[in-house]
Amino acid sequence: MNTKRGISLKLGIMLLAGLLAFGNASAQKSTRADKDDKTKTKQAQAVSKEVYERIQKAQEMVDEENYTGALKSLNSLYNPDKLTEYEQANVLNYLGFVHYNMESMPQAISTYQKLLAIPSLEPQMAKQTTFTMAQLLTVEERYREALTTIDKWFILETNPAPQPYILKAQIHYHLNEYQSMVGPIEQAMQVARNRDQPVKEDWWGLLNFAYFTLENYTKVRDIQKILLETWPKKRYWLSLAGAFTELGQDEKLIYAYDAAFTQDMLEKGTEFVTMAQLYLQAEVPYKAAKLLQEKIEAGIVVKNEKNYRLLSQSWMLAMEDSKAIPALISAAGLAEDGEVDARLANSYLNVGEYGDCVTSANTAIRKGGLKSPDNIQISLGMCLYNLRRYSEAKKSFREAAKTPRSQRTSGQWIRVIDAEIERNRQIRLAEEAAQKKRKEIDERKAKSGRA
Numbered sequence: 001m002n003t004k005r006g007i008s009l010k011l012g013i014m015l016l017a018g019l020l021a022f023g024n025a026s027a028q029k030s031t032r033a034d035k036d037d038k039t040k041t042k043q044a045q046a047v048s049k050e051v052y053e054r055i056q057k058a059q060e061m062v063d064e065e066n067y068t069g070a071l072k073s074l075n076s077l078y079n080p081d082k083l084t085e086y087e088q089a090n091v092l093n094y095l096g097f098v099h100y101n102m103e104s105m106p107q108a109i110s111t112y113q114k115l116l117a118i119p120s121l122e123p124q125m126a127k128q129t130t131f132t133m134a135q136l137l138t139v140e141e142r143y144r145e146a147l148t149t150i151d152k153w154f155i156l157e158t159n160p161a162p163q164p165y166i167l168k169a170q171i172h173y174h175l176n177e178y179q180s181m182v183g184p185i186e187q188a189m190q191v192a193r194n195r196d197q198p199v200k201e202d203w204w205g206l207l208n209f210a211y212f213t214l215e216n217y218t219k220v221r222d223i224q225k226i227l228l229e230t231w232p233k234k235r236y237w238l239s240l241a242g243a244f245t246e247l248g249q250d251e252k253l254i255y256a257y258d259a260a261f262t263q264d265m266l267e268k269g270t271e272f273v274t275m276a277q278l279y280l281q282a283e284v285p286y287k288a289a290k291l292l293q294e295k296i297e298a299g300i301v302v303k304n305e306k307n308y309r310l311l312s313q314s315w316m317l318a319m320e321d322s323k324a325i326p327a328l329i330s331a332a333g334l335a336e337d338g339e340v341d342a343r344l345a346n347s348y349l350n351v352g353e354y355g356d357c358v359t360s361a362n363t364a365i366r367k368g369g370l371k372s373p374d375n376i377q378i379s380l381g382m383c384l385y386n387l388r389r390y391s392e393a394k395k396s397f398r399e400a401a402k403t404p405r406s407q408r409t410s411g412q413w414i415r416v417i418d419a420e421i422e423r424n425r426q427i428r429l430a431e432e433a434a435q436k437k438r439k440e441i442d443e444r445k446a447k448s449g450r451a
Contacts, residue, residue, distance in 0.1 A: 051077065051087045055094055067102045074098065085120045092118075093125070096132075105140050109133060127156040134167065143174045162188035162197065169206055181210040201231050208239070217246040234265035254278040269301040273310065280314060289314035289323070305334040312343060321350040332360070337369025342376045349383055357383035374403035381413055390417050 047055075054077050061070035077083075078091045092115040099108035112133050116126060130153040137146035150168050154160060165188035172180040185207045189199045204227050211219035221243035227236045237260035244253045257275050260266055266275060272295045279288035292311040295301040308331030315324035328344040335341070341364035348357035361380035370376060381396035394417055401410035 046084065047087050047090055051083065051091070055090060058094055058098070062098060062101060065101075067098055070098045071095070071102070085118050086122075089115055089118050089121055089125060093129070096129075100136070105136055109136050109140065112136070123156070127153065130156060131164065134171075138167065138171055138174070141174070143171050147171045147175065160191065162192045162195075162203075165191065166203060166206070169210075173206070173209070178210045178213040182207065182214075185210065201227070215246075217243050221247060232263065234260055234267075237263075237265060238271075250281070254282050269295065272301055273307060276310060276314065280317065285314045285317035286320075289318050289320065293323075293327075303330065305331045305340065308334070309340060309343075312340075312347075316343075316347065321347045325351070332363070336367070338364030338367035338376070339370060341367060342370060342379070345376060345379050345383070349379055352386075354383040354386045358387065374400040374406040378406060378409060378413070381410075385413070385417060385420075390421055393417055 054073060058070040058073045058077075061067070061073065074091055074095045078088070078095065080088055083091065092111055096108045096111040096115065099105075099111055112129050115121065115129050116133070121129075130149060134146050134150040134153055137143075137149055147168070150164065150171065153164065154168075157164070165184040169181040169184040169188070172178070172184070185203055188203060189207075191197075192199050204223055208220055208223045208227075211217075211223065221240060224236050224240035224243060227233070228240065237256050241253050241256035244250065244256060257266075257271075257278050261272075261275050266272055272291060276288040276292045279285065279291065289311060292301060292307065292314060296303055296307060296311060301307055308327045312324040312327040312331060315321070315327065325344065325347050328340060328347055332340040332344050341360045345357050345360035345364060348354070348360060358380060361376050361383065364370060364376050365373070365380070377396045377400035381393045381400065384390075384393035384396060394414055397410040397413045397417075400406040401414075
């Protein structure tokens with residue numbers, strides 16, 4: 001998960017820039033008051049012209065990215081014995097900003113701590129600096145201190161915007177306090193709604209993570225639906241599918257995947273394989289077969305034994321044995337055991353390709369590793385029977401009969417073959433007798449003609 005470091009840094013820049021603007025405005029106001037020689041402000045709330053000009057000079061150095069020069073100038077200016085508390089606050093504010101730009105976060109934090117320790121610090125500056133401190137402590141991975149600091153800020157701020165609540169949730173995330181994330185995020189969302197501001201997508205994502213970690217899959221499901229309504233993205237469809245799985249709502253799983261597929265959001269071969277499996281579960285094997293066939297031919301789904309098996313199974317369940325055969329041939333060529341060859345033999349049997357059936361069945365037997373070797377012997381016997389190779393067929397059925405569950409079926413087939421053999425013998429004998437009788441008649445006719 002994103003640590004939100006980039007977001008925290010951006011917010012820090014905005015707040016620090018706000019502090020600078022606040023300081024500049026106060027200094028400029030004080031200078032104008034001195035020039036006009038009108039009402040004198042209290043000493044505690046005034047910045048002398050010298051201090052203001054030196055801060056301005058440091059600001060120019062910052063603009064030129066001369067941070068070392070700005071740091072040196074401000075350090076020489078900062079002297080608690082010579083500056084009022086208000087002047088100290090402005091100098092420390094700029095010093096913290098320079099350290100921040102130099103990516104010296106510990107020094108920036110230390111400087112802001114000194115700023116917050118000033119007794120007469122104006123409430124607005126105290127509030128802004130406290131929030132900046134919370135962000136910097138988060139960036140520095142000092143999460144427990146960051147949490148304490150952001151809680152102090154919430155005491156100072158009577159009307160918080162949504163973002164500070166999100167920052168607090170992020171801090172809880174880093175502390176692995178997932179249950180504590182929920183409240184701040186939902187508060188941020190409510191504040192945004194009250195102010196007619198949009199609830200951001202990444203807030204929902206953060207809340208979704210919290211509920212997922214807490215294994216509250218009902219909430220995860222509901223959040224994914226909200227995300228899909230506003231930001232329809234592939235990952236949200238897949239997350240919704242995952243939520244359905246965790247909730248045991250497998251019958252709804254296909255709808256999430258099918259929606260992503262319909263919107264052309266599926267890209268990976270594994271995703272299309274999952275989609276095909278879901279079609280099979282939903283008893284629409286033809287769609288599963290068409291999808292797999294297309295993606296295998298396009299090179300998106302890997303051409304391995306497992307996927308070819310799934311393709312052949314889909315075609316067979318769709319009662320399309322002839323279309324299953326090419327997939328089975330490919331799978332059989334990759335398989336070490338004879339299971340796929342056995343399926344191929346059965347497909348050949350179903351489409352009446354008995355010679356190929358015999359070849360595949362024998363290959364399956366030779367490879368071995370069969371879950372039900374008696375079944376392939378029965379298939380082989382049936383193909384041999386249809387090729388009128390009765391002796392070999394009976395041999396296969398006898399082999400199958402060695403397994404008790406196949407004895408009855410094998411016995412029936414053997415009786416059919418024996419009956420067929422006997423019938424053929426009777427037909428042959430009848431034909432031989434008919435031929436003999438005709439021959440005798442022809443011979444008598446021939447003798448009568450001679451007489």
